[in-house]
Amino acid sequence: MERFFCPTCKRFYSLHPMRWRCDCGSYLDLEFKSKFFTKIILKRNPTLWRYREAIPIHQATFILSMNEGFTPLEKIEFKGGQVRVKMDYLFPTGSYKDRGATVLVSKMKEWGVKKVVEDSSGNAGSAIAAYCARAGIECEIYVPQSTSREKLVQIQAYGAVLKKVEGSRERTAEKAMEAASGIPYASHCWNPFFLHGTKTFAFEVWEQMDWKAPDTLVLPIGHGTLFLGAHLGFKELKEAGMIKRIPKMIGIQSASCAPLYQAFKKGWKETRPIEKSGRLETEKETIAEGIAIAKPVRGRQILEALRESGGEILVVGEEEIEDTLKEMGRKGHFIEPTSAATIAGLKKYLRKKRQKEMVVSTLTGMGLKSTGNML
Ligand SMILES: *Cc1c(COP(=O)(O)O)cnc(C)c1O
Ligand SMILES: [Zn+2]
Numbered sequence: 001m002e003r004f005f006c007p008t009c010k011r012f013y014s015l016h017p018m019r020w021r022c023d024c025g026s027y028l029d030l031e032f033k034s035k036f037f038t039k040i041i042l043k044r045n046p047t048l049w050r051y052r053e054a055i056p057i058h059q060a061t062f063i064l065s066m067n068e069g070f071t072p073l074e075k076i077e078f079k080g081g082q083v084r085v086k087m088d089y090l091f092p093t094g095s096y097k098d099r100g101a102t103v104l105v106s107k108m109k110e111w112g113v114k115k116v117v118e119d120s121s122g123n124a125g126s127a128i129a130a131y132c133a134r135a136g137i138e139c140e141i142y143v144p145q146s147t148s149r150e151k152l153v154q155i156q157a158y159g160a161v162l163k164k165v166e167g168s169r170e171r172t173a174e175k176a177m178e179a180a181s182g183i184p185y186a187s188h189c190w191n192p193f194f195l196h197g198t199k200t201f202a203f204e205v206w207e208q209m210d211w212k213a214p215d216t217l218v219l220p221i222g223h224g225t226l227f228l229g230a231h232l233g234f235k236e237l238k239e240a241g242m243i244k245r246i247p248k249m250i251g252i253q254s255a256s257c258a259p260l261y262q263a264f265k266k267g268w269k270e271t272r273p274i275e276k277s278g279r280l281e282t283e284k285e286t287i288a289e290g291i292a293i294a295k296p297v298r299g300r301q302i303l304e305a306l307r308e309s310g311g312e313i314l315v316v317g318e319e320e321i322e323d324t325l326k327e328m329g330r331k332g333h334f335i336e337p338t339s340a341a342t343i344a345g346l347k348k349y350l351r352k353k354r355q356k357e358m359v360v361s362t363l364t365g366m367g368l369k370s371t372g373n374m375l
Contacts, residue, residue, distance in 0.1 A: 001186040002056050004028040004192070018111050020185045027298055030192040032056045034236040036203075038211065046070040048099060048200035054236060056196050064135050066092045068102055068286040071199055073208040073360070076331065077110040080350025084214070086201065086362040092106070093154070094366035095290075096198070096226055097127035100188050103197030105131035108186060113137060114187035119176030121169055121222075121289050122151030123365055124188040127242055129160035142176040142184065144169050148289065148370040168190060170295055189297040191222040198226050202233025205360055206243065211297075213243040218349055220342040221260055221313070222291035223252040224302040226364065231305040247360070249311035251302070252345030254321070256286040259294055271299035280364055287373040288321055290338030290365060316344040325374065334367035337374070 004013040008026035011178075013019060022028055034054035044050035048069025057063055088096035101239045107127065108116060111290040115138040118128045132139040143152065144167070156162050157239035163179075165172040172270035176185070188194045206213060213234055216273045219227045227249065253261050274294055285320040287291050296302060306313065324347065339362075346361045353359060367374070 002088060004030045005031045017239070018113070018184060020180065020187060020190045023354065025068035027190050027301075028037065029193055030196060033197065034240060036237070036240050036242055038215055041207065044348070048102070048197070048204065049202045050265065051200055052204040054203065055105045055198040055200070056112065056193065056354060057103060059110070062106050064106045064109060064131055065102055066130075066134065068092055068098045073205060077357070078347055078350055080347065080353055081359075082348070083346060083359045084205075086205065086302045086360070087227040088201070089333075089363045089366040091127075093123070093126045093130045094369055095127065096201070096362065096364045097123045097188065098130070099122075099200055099294055100197040100225060100229070101131045104128070104188070104191055105135055105137065106191045107193045108132075108137060108184065109135045111184070113184045115139065115183050117142070117179045117183045118186045118188070119143070119172045120188070121292065122147045122155070123305035123369065124225075125160070125292060125330055126151060126154045126158070128186050128188070129155050132160065139186070139284040142172045143177070143335070144172045146285075146289070148362035149169055149373055150369050150371065159304050162182055168294070169292060188225050194225055195229045195232055198229025199236065201226060201230045201362070202237065205240065206234075206237055209241065209358075213237065213245060214247050214358040214360040216248045216250060216349075216353075216357055216359045217343065218250045218252065218346045218359060220291050220338065220345075220364060221253055221296070221302060223296050224251070224260075224298055226362070227251055228298060228305060230265040231309065238248030246309050249306055249309040250345070250349055251306060251311065252342050253293075253313055253315050254286040254288040254291055254341055255315040255317045257294055258313070258315045260299060260306075261315050264306060264313045269300055269303060271296060271303075271353040286321075286341075287318060287337040288341035289370065292340060314345045314348050316348065320344040328363075329367075333363055335363050336367055338370075339364045
């Protein structure tokens with residue numbers, strides 16, 4: 001059976017009672033062994049639950065699914081070459097966050113939870129709210145006042161109680177953590193069950209590339225839940241002997257909020273408050289609202305994954321994001337500005353790509369979620 005594991009002080013905890021952090025204050029990981037049976041996988045429906053032996057929900061009765069996942073891996077031509085891009089804006093709630101929400105809320109159901117609290121810049125809140133609605137779990141979502149109107153409407157449409165918080169994204173997280181002293185915290189950044197959902201990104205890419213890993217992944221980083229999930233997924237595939245190498249992981253941040261870029265460049269083990277000089281200013285708003293995270297909970301883990309995989313962080317400016325948003329529209333993909341930031345970074349990376357290097361990236365969120373800053 002699984003256990004919680006603290007990567008900071010190395011303590012173990014049983015999964016009962018439920019908890020969202022270690023007594024030492026650190027985030028927790030999950031001790032779990034994944035299995036992959038390709039013949040069985042191929043017989044199952046095209047959803048992310050086809051990798052069931054690699055997802056830590058054991059009884060089918062607890063699985064809350066809207067047939068999400070197994071999104072297309074489409075070839076797109078860019079100036080620097082061809083890239084395979086996951087269409088993760090085609091999830092039930094319009095963002096990749098459903099990967100984590102379907103697994104985390106299934107676990108909440110198994111735990112017998114009646115009510116949860118979560119904080120988000122919009123999409124994680126929408127995803128948790130949707131799956132809680134399916135589970136009959138009450139849900140309170142804390143969001144920054146500045147969240148796009150579309151995301152606010154969506155969260156409420158699922159019947160969640162919306163709590164708007166003035167000030168920064170960090171202030172919103174503090175408010176949710178206060179509420180979480182009395183209500184279970186369904187946090188996408190703290191709870192490792194979310195990462196055991198986002199890791200299915202790796203499994204799908206592996207299957208869609210004929211059971212091989214790509215050379216390089218280009219992914220967004222805010223709290224890093226997709227980045228860390230993809231890294232975990234490929235690590236599990238490697239441990240199971242399914243692939244030889246974990247892809248090189250390239251993370252993309254917005255130049256207006258790039259704590260991981262700063263820490264990576266300076267060789268730090270942990271992120272620090274963003275320097276208020278030069279390009280790295282935190283006060284300046286970015287239209288990539290989904291990755292504007294000044295204090296990523298799992299910063300140290302992200303930096304370890306980056307360095308372990310031989311990857312790096314690239315930052316993109318507002319103009320590059322806007323131009324890429326338009327360019328992707330002309331290619332038939334209406335995505336939100338946060339997703340355009342990833343592709344703007346991808347284009348930068350392609351300038352130094354090797355000839356035969358197989359690069360995979362993703363479109364994380366649908367354009368209708370955030371139209372206020374467009375055109
Ligand atoms: C949440 C989100 C991201 C970034 O994910 P993190 O887990 O914060 O790194 C990127 N794009 C979209 C559309 C998102 O909703
Ligand atoms: Zn600890």
